Amino acid sequence: MKVKIFYGPDNAFNEFIEEHSYTTMNEVMMQVVEVERSFTIRTEDSSWTPNEYSYNTIVCYRQEYASMTTNLINNIMLLFRNVECENIYFQNPPNNIVESLQRNHVVEVKYHDYGKLAVEKLIELKKLYQERIIGQEHVLNVLLPVINVSRVRHSNKPIVIMFYGPPGVGKTETAKIISEAIYANDNIKRFQLSMYQTEHAYRFLFGSDPQEDSLAKNLLYRETNVVLFDEFDKVHPNLYSAFYELFDEGKIVDRNYTAKVDNAIFICTSNYSTKDEIEKSVGSAIFSRITECIRFEGLSYEDKYSLLVSRFNESIESLPQEEKDILSSADKEDMLEGLAVELKNLTNSRVIKNTIEKYLSLKILKERGIL
Numbered sequence: 001m002k003v004k005i006f007y008g009p010d011n012a013f014n015e016f017i018e019e020h021s022y023t024t025m026n027e028v029m030m031q032v033v034e035v036e037r038s039f040t041i042r043t044e045d046s047s048w049t050p051n052e053y054s055y056n057t058i059v060c061y062r063q064e065y066a067s068m069t070t071n072l073i074n075n076i077m078l079l080f081r082n083v084e085c086e087n088i089y090f091q092n093p094p095n096n097i098v099e100s101l102q103r104n105h106v107v108e109v110k111y112h113d114y115g116k117l118a119v120e121k122l123i124e125l126k127k128l129y130q131e132r133i134i135g136q137e138h139v140l141n142v143l144l145p146v147i148n149v150s151r152v153r154h155s156n157k158p159i160v161i162m163f164y165g166p167p168g169v170g171k172t173e174t175a176k177i178i179s180e181a182i183y184a185n186d187n188i189k190r191f192q193l194s195m196y197q198t199e200h201a202y203r204f205l206f207g208s209d210p211q212e213d214s215l216a217k218n219l220l221y222r223e224t225n226v227v228l229f230d231e232f233d234k235v236h237p238n239l240y241s242a243f244y245e246l247f248d249e250g251k252i253v254d255r256n257y258t259a260k261v262d263n264a265i266f267i268c269t270s271n272y273s274t275k276d277e278i279e280k281s282v283g284s285a286i287f288s289r290i291t292e293c294i295r296f297e298g299l300s301y302e303d304k305y306s307l308l309v310s311r312f313n314e315s316i317e318s319l320p321q322e323e324k325d326i327l328s329s330a331d332k333e334d335m336l337e338g339l340a341v342e343l344k345n346l347t348n349s350r351v352i353k354n355t356i357e358k359y360l361s362l363k364i365l366k367e368r369g370i371l
Contacts, residue, residue, distance in 0.1 A: 001080075003105045005090045005098060007260070008112025009223045010062075013091045016110060017059055022089075025060035026067055028053070032079060033072070054084045062092040062221055066211045073210050076100050092220040094210040094256040111260065114225040117150050117182060125181035132177060133170045134310065135303030136296050146292040147178070147265065156262035158250045160289060162232070164270040164278060165296030168348025172228065175267040179226035182265075189222040191215070194234040201235075205242035207254025215242065216257040225264045232268035233281040240286045247289040304343050304352060311353045312336060315360055326367045327360070335363070 006016045032053055065073065072079060076097045090097065101107050122144055129140055143161075150159055163171040180186040195201070207214045219227065246252045250261045268290070272278050279287040299307070312335070316324065339359055346352045365371045 001085050001105060002087045002108070003090070003101050004087070004108045004110065005093060005101070006110045006112070007092055007220055008110075009221050010091075011223070012112045013061070013089075017057075017089055019057040019087060022057035022059045022087075023055050025058060025064045028055065028058055028083070029067065029072075029079070032083060052082050052084070056085070057087040058085050058089070060088070060090045060093070065094060065097075068211065070209060070211070073097060074100075077104055092217070092257070095258055096210070096256070114183070114263065116263070117147070119151075121182045122148060125178060128177045128181050129174065133174060134306045135299045136170050136174075139170075139174065139294055139296065142292060142294050143174070143178075146294075149291065150263055150265075156250055158247060158261060158264040158266055160247050160266045160268065160291045162268045162270060162278060162290050162293040163296060164272050164275075164293060166273075166298050166348065167271050168350040169296045169299055170349065171267075171269045171296050172230065173349075175226060175228045175269075178265060178267070179224045182226070183224040185224050187223050188226045188228050189218065189224075190228040190230060191218075192230045194231040196235045196239060201239060205239055205254075207256050210256040214254050214257060216252045216254045216259040219252065219259040219261055220257065222261075225261065227261070227264055227266050229266060229268045231270065233270040233272060233278060235282075237283060240283060243286060244289070247286075299348065301343060304346060305340060307349055307352050308339055308343065308346075308356070309336065311349070312339065312356050315353070315356050319360070323364055326364055330363065330367070335359070 004016075006013050008016075032051075073094055074096050077100050090101075093101075098107070125147070126140060126144060129143075130137075133139070146159060146161060163174065165171065175188060176186040179188045196205070204213065205215050207216065242252070246261070247266065250264055252259050252261070270278050270281075272281065273295075275293050278293065316327070319327070339356060342355060343352075346355055362371070
């Protein structure tokens with residue numbers, strides 16, 4: 001039996017599977033475990049013998065471990081006592097499955113290659129940033145050099161960047177732009193850390209049952225090597241130790257999973273206004289592991305007006321054609337002028353976008369004669 005283990009995202013795992021026809025692990029468990037369960041009590045002189053099962057290729061997707069009992073995960077070879085199989089593929093398996101397989105078989109292990117940073121990607125990052133981010137021109141002067149560190153550094157150590165400043169001014173959008181520029185994919189792995197204050201947070205960060213989600217387990221199937229830790233300063237102080245090895249070595253090991261994140265770019269965010277406040281909140285041990293802190297400023301009136309025009313045009317373009325036709329008789333400049341009256345009360349991009357959407361919704365209903 002040829003055993004192959006792949007660590008990486010779903011689309012890359014599907015490309016890694018060489019066979020076009022296969023049986024999933026859930027199907028095998030239904031056929032083997034469920035059938036045999038009814039024959040677990042036997043006398044010594046019983047004439048019953050277990051069924052033999054034969055498969056060409058078995059594929060175990062990462063989601064299928066949730067269907068396994070902990071006992072099966074810890075003793076995966078028991079499942080194959082009466083199973084013949086030529087090829088078996090595992091995606092992001094728990095450590096116990098890996099160790100069991102390696103004790104009994106020669107195992108091929110493959111890690112998804114997220115690639116190295118190229119200068120052309122930095123040029124694309126600058127272009128996308130200047131197109132989409134308003135009012136934070138100074139950020140590029142710090143951001144580009146710190147990301148370029150991975151090209152001059154002789155190690156796979158991650159880069160850890162803290163974006164700080166008021167909410168809704170471009171921090172999260174910048175993280176997505178970095179991912180899109182480098183990996184042509186803005187679907188970053190995002191963790192909202194303001195919720196990490198409970199026992200569940202401890203289980204998530206350090207691992208619990210192999211069927212449950214954990215930080216290490218989720219990092220294994222990230223689509224890009226850009227990871228966002230939103231509101232990083234809100235983590236309970238006793239839990240920051242979970243990030244030490246991750247930020248130092250690009251590796252995290254919990255009770256069940258091991259995730260390697262070589263050359264990753266970790267973006268942490270905070271709404272604090274100074275570095276001193278951040279260090280006081282996260283502690284010096286974590287603060288010293290941050291490669292660079294970059295401040296995002298509050299928006300000026302001119303910045304907010306530019307955002308208003310940009311988001312207004314985007315909202316109009318996203319409307320169904322029927323709604324566009326309804327608004328075609330309205331004067332665009334008059335609508336913008338009506339919205340601009342509210343700008344002094346609109347503090348950030350999210351509030352501006354929400355205000356535009358509510359304004360257009362009301363306008364459409366009035367034009368239809370509903371209101």
